[in-house]
Amino acid sequence: QVQLQESGPGLVKPSQTLSLTCTVSGGSISSGSYYWNWIRQPAGKGLEWIGRFYTSGSTNYNPSLKSRVTISVDTSKNQFSLKLSSVTAADTAVYYCAREMGIAASIDYWGQGTLVTVSS
Amino acid sequence: DIQMTQSPSSLSASVGDRVTITCRASQSIRSYLNWYQQKPGKAPKLLIYTASSLQSGVPSRFSGSGSGTDFTLTISSLQPEDFATYYCQQSYSNPRTFGQGTKVEIK
Numbered sequence: 001q002v003q004l005q006e007s008g009p010g011l012v013k014p015s016q017t018l019s020l021t022c023t024v025s026g027g028s029i030s031s032g033s034y035y036w037n038w039i040r041q042p043a044g045k046g047l048e049w050i051g052r053f054y055t056s057g058s059t060n061y062n063p064s065l066k067s068r069v070t071i072s073v074d075t076s077k078n079q080f081s082l083k084l085s086s087v088t089a090a091d092t093a094v095y096y097c098a099r100e101m102g103i104a105a106s107i108d109y110w111g112q113g114t115l116v117t118v119s120s
Numbered sequence: 121d122i123q124m125t126q127s128p129s130s131l132s133a134s135v136g137d138r139v140t141i142t143c144r145a146s147q148s149i150r151s152y153l154n155w156y157q158q159k160p161g162k163a164p165k166l167l168i169y170t171a172s173s174l175q176s177g178v179p180s181r182f183s184g185s186g187s188g189t190d191f192t193l194t195i196s197s198l199q200p201e202d203f204a205t206y207y208c209q210q211s212y213s214n215p216r217t218f219g220q221g222t223k224v225e226i227k
Contacts, residue, residue, distance in 0.1 A: 037216075047164065047207060049216040062215040063121075096163055105211035106154040106169035113163050 002026040004097050004111035012091075012118050018084040022097030022111060023077070030055050030075045033102030038071060038082045040093040041113075048093075052100065053080065087118045122146050122210050126219035132227040139195040141222045143208035148188045152212035155184055155193045158221075159204045167206075168193065198224070 008020035022036070029036060038050040051061035053071050061069050065084070073080040084091060095116055099109040123146035133139050143153065151171040156164035166175045168184035171191055181196040195202055203226055208219040 046220050047209075047218040049218070060214045064215070098163075100211075101169070104169045104173070105152055106166055106175075107156075107164070107209075108166050108169075108175070110163035110165075 002099060002109045004099065004109055006095060006097050006111045006114040008114065008116070010115055010117060012087055012116060013120050014088055014118055015086055018082070018087050018091060018116055018118070020082045020095055020097075020114065020116070021079050022081070023079050024099075025078070028075075029073060029078045029080060035100035035102060036071075036073070036080045037098045037100050037107060039096045039098055039107075040091075041096070042090075042093040050082065050084075050095075054102075089118050092116065092118045121215055122149060122213060122217055124208055124210055124217050124219040126206075126208055126222050128222060129220065130223040130225060132225045133198050134227045135198055135200055137198045137227075139198050139202075139224060141193045141206055141208075141224075143186075143191045143193070143219050145189045145191075145210055145212075149210045149212035151187045152210055153184070153186065153191045154209045154211060155182075156207045156209065157202075157204045158207065164207060195224075 003025045005023045012018045035052040037052040053059040068085045070083040094113040096113045097111045098107045125144045153171045155168040158164040172184045183194045185192050205221045205223045
């Protein structure tokens with residue numbers, strides 16, 4: 001059973017960089033036809049896709065965030081990470097890491113989510 | 121970006137009711153449409169993928185249909201545990217986009 005767990009600071013100051021890590025257990029992050037995603041959800045609002053990387057090393061980002069986002073992977077730790085720079089209050093949200101099945105292109109495993117608040 | 125529009129935004133229903141939620145894409149997404157259920161404080165859960173395939177472990181009262189731009193999620197007989205918010209998502213192209221959600225409440 002694959003499990004994903006987000007970790008990182010729950011409070012980030014405006015203009016700083018938000019950094020989160022997703023630790024994957026129950027399967028190797030570098031095997032299989034999977035995309036590893038970051039998705040966020042402001043309180044009381046809908047879901048916004050941030051971006052993803054594929055096991056081949058390629059990445060895709062939401063154009064609305066592309067200039068500020070970096071997704072990277074550490075296969076030795078079976079982790080992938082999100083960095084979002086120059087944050088504002090609008091970046092306050094629950095951040096989820098998730099696995100996307102390559103063929104069906106649907107997200108079958110999600111982390112529990114972590115709340116990140118941007119505030120001074 | 122492909123815009124996903126769900127209707128209704130919310131609905132009230134009783135246990136045992138048949139419930140239908142629709143999702144419309146701003147352009148054809150073939151069958152690359154997924155449905156998720158989200159309960160308060162929890163991560164979304166995959167119900168239906170590629171428009172009509174039932175995810176393993178999901179009760180058969182959930183079904184999906186459609187292709188191109190118009191899709192439907194149906195709950196054949198609403199159960200107490202089905203009160204939640206439902207989202208559609210297109211996986212045809214990047215950026216992935218979600219509908220705004222449909223909240224199913226108890227009547």
